[in-house]
Amino acid sequence: MADPAIAIVGAGPAGIRAAEALSRHGLSAILVDEAPKGGGQIYRQPPDSFQGPASSRYGFEARKASALHLTIKRLATAIDYRPSTLAWNVCDGRLDTLCAGRGESVVFDILVIATGAMDRMLPLPGWTLPGVYALGGAQIALKYQGCAIGQNTVFLGTGPLLYLVAYQYAKAGAKIEAVLDVNPAHAKRRALFALASSPRTLAKGIYYRASLGTHGIAVEEGVTPMGIAGTDEVREVHYRRGSVDKSVRCDAVGLGFGLKSETQLADLVGCRFRFDGESRQWLPERNSDGESTVSGVYLAGDGAGIGGADAAELWGERVGLSIAARCGRRHDASRIAKIDRRLARLARFRAGLERAFPLPLLGSTLPDDTILCRCESIRVGQVKDAIRAFDVVEMNRMKAISRVGMGRCQGRMCGHAAAELLAAETRQDLAAVGRLRGQPPIKPLPMPWPGTP
Amino acid sequence: MKPSPLAQHSTDEAAQPRMVRLIDAERARLTFSLDGAPATAREGDTILTAVLTARRYLAESAGGEGTRAGFCLMGACQECWVAVDGTRARACSALVTAGMSVATGGHFTVG
Amino acid sequence: MTGHAVTERLRVDVAIVGGGIAGCSAALHLRRRGLSVCLMEKGALGSQASGVNFGGVRQQGRHFAELPLARRSREVWGRLPELIGTDCEFIPSGHLKLARNEEDLAALERYAADAAEFGLELEMMGRKRVHDEHRWLGENVIGGSLAADDGHANPRLLTPAFGRAARAVGADLREFTPVVETERDGARFRVRCATGLEVSATSLVNTAGAWGGEIAAAFDEPVPIETIAPNMLVTEPLPSFITRAVGVCGGDVYLRQVARGNVVFGGGDGWADSSLERSRPSSETSARAIERALGLVPALQSALVIRSWSGIEGGMPDDIPVIGFSSTTPNLIHAFGFSGHGFQLGPVIGIIIDELVGTGASTSPLGAFDIGRFHGAADLRHVSAANPEQEGAKR
Numbered sequence: 011m012a013d014p015a016i017a018i019v020g021a022g023p024a025g026i027r028a029a030e031a032l033s034r035h036g037l038s039a040i041l042v043d044e045a046p047k048g049g050g051q052i053y054r055q056p057p058d059s060f061q062g063p064a065s066s067r068y069g070f071e072a073r074k075a076s077a078l079h080l081t082i083k084r085l086a087t088a089i090d091y092r093p094s095t096l097a098w099n100v101c102d103g104r105l106d107t108l109c110a111g112r113g114e115s116v117v118f119d120i121l122v123i124a125t126g127a128m129d130r131m132l133p134l135p136g137w138t139l140p141g142v143y144a145l146g147g148a149q150i151a152l153k154y155q156g157c158a159i160g161q162n163t164v165f166l167g168t169g170p171l172l173y174l175v176a177y178q179y180a181k182a183g184a185k186i187e188a189v190l191d192v193n194p195a196h197a198k199r200r201a202l203f204a205l206a207s208s209p210r211t212l213a214k215g216i217y218y219r220a221s222l223g224t225h226g227i228a229v230e231e232g233v234t235p236m237g238i239a240g241t242d243e244v245r246e247v248h249y250r251r252g253s254v255d256k257s258v259r260c261d262a263v264g265l266g267f268g269l270k271s272e273t274q275l276a277d278l279v280g281c282r283f284r285f286d287g288e289s290r291q292w293l294p295e296r297n298s299d300g301e302s303t304v305s306g307v308y309l310a311g312d313g314a315g316i317g318g319a320d321a322a323e324l325w326g327e328r329v330g331l332s333i334a335a336r337c338g339r340r341h342d343a344s345r346i347a348k349i350d351r352r353l354a355r356l357a358r359f360r361a362g363l364e365r366a367f368p369l370p371l372l373g374s375t376l377p378d379d380t381i382l383c384r385c386e387s388i389r390v391g392q393v394k395d396a397i398r399a400f401d402v403v404e405m406n407r408m409k410a411i412s413r414v415g416m417g418r419c420q421g422r423m424c425g426h427a428a429a430e431l432l433a434a435e436t437r438q439d440l441a442a443v444g445r446l447r448g449q450p451p452i453k454p455l456p457m458p459w460p461g462t463p
Numbered sequence: 464m465k466p467s468p469l470a471q472h473s474t475d476e477a478a479q480p481r482m483v484r485l486i487d488a489e490r491a492r493l494t495f496s497l498d499g500a501p502a503t504a505r506e507g508d509t510i511l512t513a514v515l516t517a518r519r520y521l522a523e524s525a526g527g528e529g530t531r532a533g534f535c536l537m538g539a540c541q542e543c544w545v546a547v548d549g550t551r552a553r554a555c556s557a558l559v560t561a562g563m564s565v566a567t568g569g570h571f572t573v574g
Numbered sequence: 575m576t577g578h579a580v581t582e583r584l585r586v587d588v589a590i591v592g593g594g595i596a597g598c599s600a601a602l603h604l605r606r607r608g609l610s611v612c613l614m615e616k617g618a619l620g621s622q623a624s625g626v627n628f629g630g631v632r633q634q635g636r637h638f639a640e641l642p643l644a645r646r647s648r649e650v651w652g653r654l655p656e657l658i659g660t661d662c663e664f665i666p667s668g669h670l671k672l673a674r675n676e677e678d679l680a681a682l683e684r685y686a687a688d689a690a691e692f693g694l695e696l697e698m699m700g701r702k703r704v705h706d707e708h709r710w711l712g713e714n715v716i717g718g719s720l721a722a723d724d725g726h727a728n729p730r731l732l733t734p735a736f737g738r739a740a741r742a743v744g745a746d747l748r749e750f751t752p753v754v755e756t757e758r759d760g761a762r763f764r765v766r767c768a769t770g771l772e773v774s775a776t777s778l779v780n781t782a783g784a785w786g787g788e789i790a791a792a793f794d795e796p797v798p799i800e801t802i803a804p805n806m807l808v809t810e811p812l813p814s815f816i817t818r819a820v821g822v823c824g825g826d827v828y829l830r831q832v833a834r835g836n837v838v839f840g841g842g843d844g845w846a847d848s849s850l851e852r853s854r855p856s857s858e859t860s861a862r863a864i865e866r867a868l869g870l871v872p873a874l875q876s877a878l879v880i881r882s883w884s885g886i887e888g889g890m891p892d893d894i895p896v897i898g899f900s901s902t903t904p905n906l907i908h909a910f911g912f913s914g915h916g917f918q919l920g921p922v923i924g925i926i927i928d929e930l931v932g933t934g935a936s937t938s939p940l941g942a943f944d945i946g947r948f949h950g951a952a953d954l955r956h957v958s959a960a961n962p963e964q965e966g967a968k969r
Contacts (some may be wrong), residue, residue: 143533146538147534151512243519401741416881420881421539453538456550456551544878
């Protein structure tokens with residue numbers, strides 16, 4: 011009997027390790043990735059003309075990054091690797107893909123969704139001003155293009171990435187005006203025990219933080235961001251620390267509050283989702299084999315819940331092994347057990363990170379004239395009016411009435427804040443307001459439609 | 464009457480690009496067309512980097528409250544769509560090439 | 575017996591099953607008449623056909639039997655702000671039905687001549703005029719018929735707005751309350767819900783859309799209802815330039831530009847399963863709709879499609895709805911199966927249902943919609959032949 015057709019979406023750490031594990035067992039997969047080169051976002055490879063060494067780009071993770079890049083390079087000759095290809099829909103055992111204006115269907119029996127994550131975003135007055143970038147975006151500017159997002163940058167938000175990106179900018183010679191963490195120091199102290207389950211990673215985090223001090227960069231914790239000011243572009247960040255109102259002049263802001271899984275394909279293929287209280291996000295369910303509630307659909311990496319790059323590599327391999335066993339290959343029980351132990355340890359670390367850098371509760375605290383939906387400049391006050399006018403209690407109805415989530419980003423930027431606003435306005439738990447239903451295409455597509463027979 | 468956001472940008476700190484080259488800055492130069500005027504970029508620049516090293520904004524905001532300059536830089540926010548040689552592309556994802564014609568706004572014509 | 579324990583009992587004059595536009599507008603008018611009303615909707619108000627359709631507010635192209643109702647409904651559209659507090663983004667842009675070949679043009683002319691007898695004024699335009707007045711049209715358009723009084727509106731707003739207005743006057747509208755059983759109870763009706771609600775009513779109104787056939791069957795008058803899945807797409811916001819709601823002979827593509835600038839368009843079938851309550855658009859259908867939309871409006875070439883959707887609509891084999899009294903059971907009124915073109919009719923259907931419940935008759939002619947046409951000697955071909963432009967009835 012022939013092997014099943016296997017498709018993998020995403021060539022980041024998870025997708026690459028899944029493809030590799032499958033290949034080791036003599037199983038070929040079609041690997042579809044939106045980027046021109048493998049590595050995902052965390053280990054994104056710059057365009058060809060960039061010469062600098064891996065260390066300048068990935069710091070302590072340079073070895074891991076290079077290893078992954080080598081792996082995908084090797085795999086590219088052995089498997090059907092399709093870079094620069096967007097999977098924009100999935101249904102009936104088929105991926106709809108688009109590459110260089112040409113559409114193609116990829117039929118599969120087994121699907122691995124390894125679509126990774128994006129910045130978890132919260133709006134702020136003034137966050138649409140030119141000069142404000144997502145924190146991950148600020149890192150990509152440096153990693154992928156060798157650029158800083160501005161002459162004088164403020165990093166604002168929370169999460170381990172806040173300190174890492176600031177450190178990377180400082181090391182590259184960029185001028186940083188301040189690093190402002192909305193979470194207080196004691197949150198990190200309380201999480202130390204859990205964070206110590208990955209001592210090397212914890213040590214790196216402490217090192218990045220200390221480095222900022224060495225560079226003379228002001229780090230403030232437990233701040234309340236009030237807004238970003240400027241007429242036509244960023245000029246100042248206003249915040250409050252304790253009872254003191256403060257501001258810092260800058261021409262760029264890197265804004266981020268951790269990461270959020272990209273789950274649109276999992277939604278379209280019919281996976282059951284559950285509300286994850288820790289990350290306050292709806293995530294597709296998966297069992298210990300990495301299989302979703304849809305038979306034959308596996309989920310690996312940050313796309314199924316933020317775990318970090320190391321966990322993504324492990325999940326990718328784990329899913330590859332599950333699929334290999336499903337296809338009748340020799341079941342590598344000891345390797346699987348080892349992966350599961352490491353994943354459990356990493357999960358403890360991840361829980362520590364959520365405790366150290368919890369997502370601030372936004373609720374209904376934003377001023378009414380704050381833009382909530384960036385795509386169509388819909389303000390908080392307008393959304394509140396819509397909620398009240400139509401007794402809205404559920405996310406999809408809120409989208410229908412207020413238009414939040416109807417823009418080009420399809421709710422990626424505003425979704426979480428919109429849910430929090432709805433929950434606060436209607437005095438419901440966040441889980442009770444539901445989640446936006448996925449609709450194809452998962453990203454805007456230029457016309458004409460790809461793939462007409 | 465408040466000047467249009469574009470006018471403001473063209474006179475204000477025009478020499479200061481938004482994106483600041485720090486690493487691997489010395490790559491081969493190339494010229495392309497930005498909203499009908501010649502501009503310079505470097506091999507390996509995305510269209511967004513190319514535009515934001517030539518000026519401080521990408522395009523007028525679709526919502527009409529000023530200009531935007533990209534946001535997520537990873538193809539998630541969908542704020543950097545431009546017209547390239549007649550087709551649409553995300554500026555943060557597409558690389559600029561020599562002779563490329565980039566239009567950042569007003570490219571939609573009814574004809 | 576359904577096995578659902580009854581936790582709440584209501585006794586009302588009218589029970590309405592189905593919270594689409596027909597049910598919600600009926601709830602409003604019945605309540606204003608002074609009757610007590612309970613409406614039960616299995617999901618959110620207007621979340622099925624009433625919310626997923628194209629949004630055309632159109633008299634042109636309808637089966638002639640529908641024209642008197644559509645004219646009456648158009649009058650209600652004009653006073654929506656008075657009636658329900660919002661215009662639901664109704665734009666009387668005119669509806670332009672296009673011909674892409676000579677046969678189509680001839681069909682439009684025939685329809686225009688016949689429709690005049692129903693008081694529907696249509697303006698024929700030849701190639702030069704249709705292009706002069708609509709510079710955004712593609713070369714394949716050779717003429718058109720303009721219904722200046724038609725237009726389009728936002729289907730996401732209409733039903734919730736009617737629901738809000740109905741609640742404001744005291745109608746009891748229950749969402750997420752699936753009806754599991756409807757039956758006679760002496761001279762009354764008993765409606766049981768999965769939530770434990772049980773409603774006893776003098777009159778029962780069946781506005782259950784694609785599920786209306788189930789209720790009809792429960793009262794021994796099954797009908798050949800089918801599920802229709804529309805296939806809709808929408809672009810990013812674009813500068814305003816498409817000045818009409820647009821359709822074509824044959825109905826294979828239709829488009830409109832909303833105030834915010836997005837162009838909503840569609841044509842062809844998506845996929846839906848009414849028992850699973852699931853639906854999704856079809857990539858193949860979408861590709862064809864795009865091709866046709868680009869043929870009509872070439873400027874859309876540089877636009878981005880940002881979303882597509884489908885939904886569940888109920889369709890009858892003769893493409894016109896079931897409206898009127900039950901053929902088996904007194905005080906049971908049906909209004910379902912609007913076959914993909916019930917949006918414009920929605921506001922008047924509620925008025926008609928109210929007339930039927932309140933006075934026993936409607937001032938609108940309902941003969942063609944009688945449920946009895948599906949039984950015994952009912953000849954569907956006879957009904958269809960009355961309107962040669964049957965395809966055009968779709969859009």
